[in-house]
Amino acid sequence: MPRKNSRSATEVDKQVGRNVRRYRKDMHMTLNELADQLGVSQQQVQKYETGDSRISASMVLAITEVLNIGIEDLFIGTSNQKTPKKNPLETARRECQMWIDRASSKETLRQMARVLKAMSQQE
Template sequence: MTISTAERDFFIEMGERIATLRKAHAVTQVQLAEALGVSQQTVQAYEVGRRRIPVSALPVVARLLAVPMDELFGTISNTVRGKRGPMSQLERSIERISELPKQKQRFVMEMLETVLAQANA
């Protein structure tokens, strides 16, 4: 069954979000694969959008990564942040970063990881 370009883009973006969240929570592809009952190669295929992750797997992913399912879909809005009042500088920066193209987001993440690694050294 063929899928539309929009559907393909959706699964690619979801896979990128899952990979980013997985890395942020220090979960390996192998650990995620074990939780889902699939191979590491299948998880890798989900993360790059080569395969569509089954809907039934999403609650397992969300639970393992300790995020709401909305976050996997990319539908978290500022009105659902859980606290009232204006956004912090950090939250505003994160929101601006999330609006960048994926390549620039990766660049920013690499810079942040480098700075955090140096701070913890």
């Protein structure tokens, strides 16, 4: 896939950006929330998602950690990577994990565990 220059975004870059956006929205996360977690501006995240800016390897790793996904998930839809069927249960699990990872105190985690335990007994 030829590029105009080494800094020009490719179709792969654009697809990776679309995947970042899809996973961010699956997690009910705003551009600003993702930007804060990554330590970049909201505008920069928007540029990643639209493919206007290429994402560095270290940023790919940071994005996958924040969104709790595998690196390969960002490349779905590129080359021979097929788009998997959305699994709502797995999406919900990732979202729960994201909130757990954001907890900053032991007491908050204990409260979250109590809520989750109570809810799981209701099923």
